[in-house]
Amino acid sequence: ARQSWGYQDHNGPEVWHELFPLANGDRQSPIAIKSSEVKYDPFLRPLSFSYDLTSPKVILNCGYAFSIECDDTEDRSVLRAGPLKGSYRLRQLHFHWGPTDDYGSEHTVDGLEFAAELHVVHWNSEKYPCFVDAAQQPDGLAIVGVLVKAGEHNSPLQKVINVLDVIKTKGSQVAFTNFDPSSLFPESLDYWTYHGSLTVPPLLESVIWIVLRQPITASSEQLATFRSLLCSAKGEPACCLLSNCRPPQPLRNRHVRAFFH
Numbered sequence: 001a002r003q004s005w006g007y008q009d010h011n012g013p014e015v016w017h018e019l020f021p022l023a024n025g026d027r028q029s030p031i032a033i034k035s036s037e038v039k040y041d042p043f044l045r046p047l048s049f050s051y052d053l054t055s056p057k058v059i060l061n062c063g064y065a066f067s068i069e070c071d072d073t074e075d076r077s078v079l080r081a082g083p084l085k086g087s088y089r090l091r092q093l094h095f096h097w098g099p100t101d102d103y104g105s106e107h108t109v110d111g112l113e114f115a116a117e118l119h120v121v122h123w124n125s126e127k128y129p130c131f132v133d134a135a136q137q138p139d140g141l142a143i144v145g146v147l148v149k150a151g152e153h154n155s156p157l158q159k160v161i162n163v164l165d166v167i168k169t170k171g172s173q174v175a176f177t178n179f180d181p182s183s184l185f186p187e188s189l190d191y192w193t194y195h196g197s198l199t200v201p202p203l204l205e206s207v208i209w210i211v212l213r214q215p216i217t218a219s220s221e222q223l224a225t226f227r228s229l230l231c232s233a234k235g236e237p238a239c240c241l242l243s244n245c246r247p248p249q250p251l252r253n254r255h256v257r258a259f260f261h
């Protein structure tokens with residue numbers, strides 16, 4: 001089948017609107033966060049999450065990223081409070097990165113680009129019966145975004161990196177469990193929040209974004225391992241997944257709120 005979308009010139013973010021008109025929507029993600037324009041909101045609550053180690057089940061190479069898919073058939077791993085009403089069930093986590101350590105995050109902060117960005121995807125299991133339904137609703141998804149800076153080695157991340165050589169090609173997957181996604185969170189849970197979208201097609205405008213202010217680190221070697229994944233399937237000419245980050249999108253009529261002063 002014709003390659004639908006990707007991150008190269010012929011199928012990348014600049015042309016996604018041809019297949020996915022929502023790309024030009026008015027609540028697209030990521031955005032460039034400008035700390036001078038965010039508004040402290042005293043009604044925002046601290047984030048509350050409780051993740052069960054056994055929720056993660058498999059890690060897979062989906063061709064445009066790798067993701068850790070979780071068992072979301074019951075409310076075992078949930079995110080609550082923060083800007084959210086009700087409880088959001090953990091579905092999957094994945095990363096976005098760039099061709100060098102100089103950029104690769106999707107959200108930027110005061111013009112600063114980071115080397116990568118972790119997305120922890122949850123869906124509103126109180127209001128909607130399943131993930132796919134929730135993904136169609138304006139309050140259906142909640143994604144925690146964690147900025148990744150090139151620096152110190154990240155040992156919880158190493159557990160993920162160690163299996164990437166087994167899922168090198170698009171479509172491959174391997175069992176991956178006994179993992180706590182919050183082991184990848186920074187010490188501070190200060191966050192910004194705004195209403196946005198998935199940053200990959202279908203770019204659905206169903207995400208309450210929660211971007212943590214404090215970045216985590218990963219070593220250059222760890223970041224390089226992300227780029228060694230292939231976006232080609234087994235038996236196809238090898239092509240490395242060097243970058244899978246979408247640039248910031250227009251803020252339009254949106255405000256970013258801060259949980260912190």
Ligand SMILES: COc1ccc(C[C@H]2SC(=S)NC2=O)c(OC)c1
Pocket residue numbers: 065094119121132135198199200201202204
């Ligand atoms: C149909 O609803 C969804 C929801 C979430 C994802 C995961 C996305 S969300 C993001 S940011 N990066 C990803 O890979 C989907 O993937 C196509 C599709």
Ligand SMILES: [Zn+2]
Pocket residue numbers: 094095096119199
């Ligand atoms: Zn993402």
